[in-house]
Amino acid sequence: ALMAGETAIHPTPGLGARPEFWMLGSSLFGAQLAAKLGLPYAFASHFAPDHLDSALAVYRRDFQPSEAFEKPHVMVAMNLFVSETEEEAEYLASSQLQAFVALRTGTPGKLPPPVRGYRESLPAPTQAMLAHIGQASAIGTPGQAAEAVRAFVSRTGADEVIFGGSMFDPQARCRSLRLAMEALTG
Structure with missing residues (x-):
């Protein structure tokens, strides 16, 4: 039998940890x-x-x-695709763009490989949908991405930013994050 306040759930790893709830x-x-x-x-x-x-x-x-927080604390999420050239960053982003289009048209599936010129190949309404979703995205060179991140933080007044961005090549994603970090902290 469980005592008051006990649970039958035992997280592993993390038993005894006191995670911050968001x-x-x-x-x-x-x-x-x-x-x-x-x-x-x-x-x-x-x-x-x-x-x-x-x-x-x-x-x-x-x-x-509350006991944990005296004042509001905000995190915003952004998509991040960074490479040495804007064209290459857009190429890396095309996997996620394809996934967004597939999801919005009722045909979700696995993350597809990137396609050069993907966005430009789409009809205008689909391009507009991607532009709308992409208002929380930083796609481009390290400098362009840093500028987009700073503008988004300025707009939202966020205390923290979390980055996502599905890329077909995991090594390209690591490189993208490294380039962005260097641009944002350098």
């Missing part, structure tokens, strides 16, 4: 709940940017201090 959201509801509970709030802007600005405003306006 609210991850992409809507006003998550922002409202995080504010009410005094939790830090992460917004999934890398694939659902529609309610980003209003959710952050609601979260900051309605935040109630």
